[in-house]
Amino acid sequence: MKKRLSFRVKSILLIALVLMGFTSLAQEGAQNTFIGGYAEGSYSQPLQKGVRYNGKADFQRMVLYLGHNFNDRLSFFSEIEVEHSKEIWLEQAFLQYKVIPQLSLKAGNLLIPMGIVNQTHEPNTFNGVFRPTVDNLIIPTTWREMGFGANGRLDCLGIDYQVYMVNSPLSYSDKGLFSANKFMRDARQKAAEAITSNFNYTARLEWNKVPNLKLGLSGYFGKTSSSLYNGLKEDQSSSKADSSVLGISMIEIDAQYKIGALSLRAQGVKSWIDNTSEYNKLTNQKVGSQNYGAYFEASVDILKLASIDTEKELNIFSRYEIYDTQSKVIANIVKDDKLTRNDLTFGLGLKLSSNAVVKADYTITNNKAKTDIPDLLNFGIGLSF
Template sequence: MNAPPVRPNPLRAALSTALLSVGIAGEAAAAQKMPSVEELWKVIQQQQQEIEALKTKLGQTETVQKEVKQEVQDLKTASKGEAPSEPGKPADEAGKKKVKSESDRKTDILAAEVEKLKTSLIIPEKREYKSMYGMAPAASQVYMNKRGLSIGGYGEFFYTNFQNDGVEKSLQRKNTADMARLVLYAGYKFNDWIVLNNEIEFEHGSTGEGSEEKGEVSVEFSYLDFLFDPRANVRTGLMLVPMGFINEIHEPTFFHGNRRPEVEQLIIPTTWREMGVGVHGEIVPGLVYRAYGINGLNAEGFDSFGIREGRQGGSQALAENLAFTGRVDYMPPELPGLMVGASTFLGDAGQGNVFMTAAGPQKPNVFTQLYEGHLQWHYRGFEFRALGAWGGIGDAAILSEAKGETVGSSNYGWYVEGAYDVLPWLWQGTTQYLAPFVRYQRYNTLATVPDGFTDYDGLYDRRIYQAGLTYKPITNIVIKADYQNISSGAGQLPGQFNLGVGFIY
């Protein structure tokens, strides 16, 4: 090993330098008088003072270096949210203030960046809108967060002008303007595999005023997802029934027309949600499923319009009879934009209720079944949808007698829809969207009726011809205009001209 270097003694070096200088001077000028001991001592003292001054400056430099090192450590500590340690006292107070001021500036910058990072976890500067785990794009934002709180929502409002020409007076309607709904999504991602998702909806611009038609506040869904494996995950809580296009994905920027299709309001009720537990996942690429056990419908709400008012929505829901609902969709990887699928709902809706009839009180077995198939295809600017559904209601005769109106033994509905984004042909490179669309609907909530009951001369057998425009200046906002011509087996019904705006965030 090499020996450590020997540090020269400043006093010895000064003395040697002085003696050497004196010796050289003596040799060069022998005739001059040799300096006295006192004079040599003065030279040595002067050298020693210079050395001490150098040592003092060196000490000051080391102090400043320590101070700077401490400030750097404090910056690191502050970025972690911890209290900084007490810095040592520098020799130069002016130097300390200068360093501290710079430290404060850097700390402020770091604090601002940390706050910006925390905020971006809740409200990211840029969002990607895509459906995940069966939920609508804005409702899926919580799944895209790494952790913590996520907020979002949607809303829609529109004006309806009813065309009453040629319509029986009792069926005529007045024009309306409606803040249809304002929705808040509030989700929380606890970790990589546990997610809470909630939707709270305000309808018709009010909290009810004693009437649901005047508005209400509702929990549209509130569930926990346990994401164990892409092929099998568990969901529980107040969940959307996975049927049709609209019930799960009902944000206004993702369907044409201001009002949701009537087939997906009456035959497949929206928004239909119930308490339960189930599984969902992707079996192979493109093949996804959802299967839930939920509380059944309540037949006390069934009427001539079908099962819609039998939804319980998690509000003190009767669970004497449970139900099963399931869905399968296939999106072939080799055909992007194509989706085909089917869904079903099966369950007794009697819920132990007693219905009064001429034969006395009865507890009917109101077995309710609903089957649905759908196809969707997006190719470049072209969009196509087709959906068909059929439903059956058991013991409809008992219900009809007890309620004093006809409840159909079976019902059905279907529609086809086409749209095309024409704006790229008019404005190359644009990110905006403008699509004319057409839709034809046919449904009948009294397709078959119990013996002895009327179908009201085909009043609930309806056909709807619809056309309109859908314009999106940006992805988050849609402006819609559409016209509906509605007829029934009993005659013409009021047509509708609808103009509205929708948004997601």
């Protein structure tokens, strides 16, 4: 018995040593190549008195991060996304070079640094089954385009900064792609053979010197691109092409604060759009000359509040959003009151670990025109790794 045990122990130790050898070899690779990802799926049921609606079951996203460090300064990062179980997109893909600890340069498919959720959209980092509506209709999350620029941290000031030049949204390609109800959502080019008549500028500052308080300020400025400029000769009039382009200025502020079991989050964004009169005439759209969106959200971790010693969290939250994708109009356009909307979302999220969450919530949407809009009952799962 003693002999057999000794042989077994020796065998296990031998296997362990061989595996450790492989492990250390693999670690050389693991130091340089990085894999991660996130995923979210949901079931959403519209509810309205006297009307029957079908629900929608969707695996919204399965995203794989793949990165590689070429050396201590040069790295690559990408997010490959399968959306709604059928579409493949590249959500980010950029080369980054660290010049000094306070300054890195990057180029490629970049996230526009606008707002909280466009940049950090892992489902375990926000409350609710779906991202806030403001981060869908005003900030067209996930908003990304080809570009280059700089980012870094000024430690003494407690400020993270990002400054990029990026290719612009496409406002015209056979038809107008900006609209009154979806603003620029359909005009994103997502680094997919993007038509570029103009480059735009975007920047963000985040102040986070005090732990648990983060204040953000973002801006986006420039003009859209249009397919009508392509092949335009010098002696040809560019007036039609000029009418198909919009000027965009967007300013956003946000704040995040956490104290004990309570987390607070607020965001406000406003856009000014130029040349809407000419654009709407050309495209038959009703794009507003201004739009806005804002939300305030509070959540409480019940398990922490009850002083239960666990890694899990049970967050009860409520979020109130106001938004209008056509808050001001000019020329002959009549403002549509149906687009002046507010959402009240409340629900809970059970974090089974810090990176995996099960969610349920209920959303009530109203508009200024007092149209009947179905409520939504949502269930979801989310994880990142």
